[in-house]
Amino acid sequence: MKTLIVVSHPEFQDSITQAFLKTSQAGLDDVTWHCLDEIYGSDPIDIQAERELLNGADRIIFQFPLYWYSAPASLKIWEDDVLSRAYTYASEEGHLKDKELGIVTSVGYPKSAFAAGASQSFSISQIMIPYEALAKQAGMKFMKPLVIAQFGYSTDEEKSQLLVDYQMYLTAKYPFSFNERETWMIQQLKKLASGNMKNHQQELDLIIQELETGQDDLNDLKEQINLIRNKEED
Amino acid sequence: MKTLIVVSHPEFQDSITQAFLKTSQAGLDDVTWHCLDEIYGSDPIDIQAERELLNGADRIIFQFPLYWYSAPASLKIWEDDVLSRAYTYASEEGHLKDKELGIVTSVGYPKSAFAAGASQSFSISQIMIPYEALAKQAGMKFMKPLVIAQFGYSTDEEKSQLLVDYQMYLTAKYPFSFNERETWMIQQLKKLASGNMKNHQQELDLIIQELETGQDDLNDLKEQINLIRNKEED
Numbered sequence A, B: 001m002k003t004l005i006v007v008s009h010p011e012f013q014d015s016i017t018q019a020f021l022k023t024s025q026a027g028l029d030d031v032t033w034h035c036l037d038e039i040y041g042s043d044p045i046d047i048q049a050e051r052e053l054l055n056g057a058d059r060i061i062f063q064f065p066l067y068w069y070s071a072p073a074s075l076k077i078w079e080d081d082v083l084s085r086a087y088t089y090a091s092e093e094g095h096l097k098d099k100e101l102g103i104v105t106s107v108g109y110p111k112s113a114f115a116a117g118a119s120q121s122f123s124i125s126q127i128m129i130p131y132e133a134l135a136k137q138a139g140m141k142f143m144k145p146l147v148i149a150q151f152g153y154s155t156d157e158e159k160s161q162l163l164v165d166y167q168m169y170l171t172a173k174y175p176f177s178f179n180e181r182e183t184w185m186i187q188q189l190k191k192l193a194s195g196n197m198k199n200h201q202q203e204l205d206l207i208i209q210e211l212e213t214g215q216d217d218l219n220d221l222k223e224q225i226n227l228i229r230n231k232e233e234d
Helices: A016-025 A036-040 A047-054 A072-084 A129-138 A157-172 A179-195 A198-233 B016-025 B036-040 B047-055 B073-082 B127-140 B156-171 B178-196 B198-233
Strands: A003-007 A031-035 A059-065 A100-107 A145-151 B005-007 B031-035 B059-065 B099-105 B144-147
Touching: A016 A031, A016 A059, A016 A157, A031 A036, A036 A072, A036 B031, A047 A072, A047 B047, A059 A157, A100 A129, A100 A157, A145 A157, A157 A179, A157 B156, A179 A198, A179 B178, B005 B036, B005 B156, B016 B031, B016 B059, B016 B156, B031 B036, B047 B073, B059 B156, B099 B127, B099 B156, B144 B156, B156 B178, B178 B198
Parallel strands: A003 A031, A003 A059, A059 A100, A100 A145, B005 B031, B005 B059, B059 B099, B099 B144
Antiparallel strands: none
């Protein structure tokens, strides 16, 4: 699966959030970091090149800080230029059909502020409706947005969690069920074990074994529950 | 009351909808037509000049064709540049506080397409949430959007109706109750009667008289209903 991250951030060079995300995805296979502001500045967009990138991707991520409840202008310029009706609509050429559209957005408020009656008045789901509508029109699967709240105040533990969540958002099979998360985690650890972590081979092997056993146990439990359910229905 | 129409349309010169709206507002007092694409093209925005215009307005209208469920990029560039947090937030300098924010948007689908299960999947109210959230944050009153659906297919009668609806949206007291609409209509007719419609003075006077009588009748009816209600509550 190939993932394209379309980054929109007018101050991408000064953003610690974007620097963190850029580093987090750096080692991943089949992931392309594509920062519009860095590539184009105020130059016109190369529509053909952008479409080739899109055509080659299975998962497309719009990544941006939330400015006035939307992406910064550079993403809107890109949308208006690249996504013509003919190219995009599922009912026409439909080049984006069956691909996935994800949103990674950073906000300057706690997540709890995005609710009726709270300081931001609306939920992230409501604010993202224009992107969800685009996905629908294009025949894309819309992914639940990954929200990064007040990154500057994050603890080291929260940052580690974000790194995992972000890598998973870019590369794991969607939707991210508990089972899917574990499978992904095991894959990552196996990659680490086969790579340049030779010194910690034994510890990694143990963690992998532990997770795999846990996953087997979980599947056993699920089967038992199903058996009980079926019995009750008899 | 002063109204500022902030128009965002990359092809404003070729748009028959915008041409119609421009003509419709041309004779109105205290209404300013302000087309971003015409004024700035690809030049940087004069933030100070824009803020002075905003400061002098009581009602601010964002007027645009709906591109990907949002305004064209020129309005987002303007928002990101002009509406700094300090200038805009009601909790900070709050320069837009207590002003009204209206939306006039033209769409290429019938209004019925904007609903769950219909071709556009979401309602106009849902699609406009980013603007409503902006209004809330700025302490502005958000007006129900005026939607112009498939203008190109409009009959002459529909166009006459749009002209009245648009002029009212720009100048009548909000919210537009039935009574408020009638009062506005009488004002407009009086202006016509006192202006260059001398030839039709008698007809206009008759229409005005008819409307005023109708409004008196309506008020009488309302009072009677209130009397009946109060009696029931006794």
